[in-house]
Amino acid sequence: MTNPYLTPERLALQARARKVAMTEVLPVADELDRQGADIPDALIERLAVEGYFGIRVPAEYGGLGLGVFEYVLVTEELSRAWMSVPSLLARGNGFGCDVPDPEHRAELLRRSARGEWIGAFSASEPGAGSDLAGISCRAHRLGSNWVLTGEKRWTGNAIRADFIVMIAREHDPAPGEHRTTGLVALLIEKKPGTLPKGMVATPIDKIGYHGITTYNLHLDGVLVPASAALEGNAFAGVVHGLNVARVHTAARAIGLARGALEDSQAYLLERHQFERPLASFQALRFTLADMAADIEAARALTYQAAHALDAGDQSATLPSMCKLVATEMAVRVTNQAMQLHGGNGYTTERRVERYWRDARLTTIFEGTSEIQRTLIADNLLGHKR
16 A cells, blocks of 8 residues: 655665565574573674664764654564564664764764664663652762762663663752752763673563663762763653654554564464364454554554654654554554464464563553553643643
C-alpha cells in the first residue's frame, strides 16, 4: 500500500535496514539472546559502518543528518530481529554531546556518528523511577569537582559505555520552587570496560532484554570535573529527550510485534493438525488478521508522531499516545503469537518467546503505560504538574 510518508529515499533506507536486520542481526540474536550475552563488538562495528549511530547527527559532523522519522524506520527493522540493537543506537546519535565547549561538542558529535561515543543514561533510583523529581543521589561541589554519592538503578550499558550521563541532585528546592529544581546532568567520561573510582556496578538479572547488561550503581564519593555539567535544565532536557525516546520505543514495539506476526504466518502454514494446515482454521486466521491490523494502526500513529517531532512539535501528546498504543499492542500481539504457536511457542526453539519477553518491557521503560495515560489526559485537560 502507498504511504505518503515513505519517500523513495526513506524506502531505500528501510530496505537496507531490513536486509541488515535479517542477515546480520537476527543470526546473532538467535545465538546470543538465549545466553544472556551482550551485543558483540563485531556487530556494533557493522552498525557503525551503516551509519546507524549517526542517523540524527548533522552531516557536517559525519552523521546521516536525518530526522526522527528515519530513526523510527531503522529502529523497527532492527527490532524485528533484536530489540537490544536499536536500544544501543539510542546511546549514540548525539546523546551525551551537549557539552558547553563548542570544539569539544563537535568532537563528540563526530565520535558519536562513527559509533565511537556510546553511552549510558542513569536517572532512575531505588526510590525514583517515573517520579524524576524524587531523585536523591547527591552531587555537591568540592573545589574543581563534583562529588557523587548515592544509588542508581536501571543503568544499561554502564560498564561498556564510553560515558555515563547521570542525573543527580545538587540541592533541594526552596519553598515554593518546583520539585525538579536543583537537578543537574553530569557527563562522566570513562574508558569502556571500566568504572570511575568509587562506583560499583551490580548486574540486574532480567527475564529479557538481553544484549545490553543493566546495572545498579552504588556511588561513594565519585569525583567528576566541574566542567562535566551538561548545558540546559536537567529536568527539561530529560523531558525533551523522552518525546523522541517514546516514539523510538513505539517503533521497537512495532518491530517486535511484526516479528511475532511474520513468524506466526510461517508457522500456521508449516504446522499441520487434523490432516490440514493450521492456516485453514478460521479462528487462527482471524487472530492473525487482528494482529496485522493492530500493528498497522500502531505504525500509522507512530509515523504521525515522528513526523510531528521533525516538524518541530514539542508536545508530549502524540509521543505518549504512540508509545501507549504501540507497546500495549506489542504485548497483546506477541501473546497471541505465543498462543498460535501452542506448546512450541513456550520453548526457546522459536523466536516468538523472545519477542514476548521483550515486548513486556516496552510498556514499562520510558514511562509506563499509566504514565502515558496521565500525560495524555493532562494535555487534553490543560493540567500542569
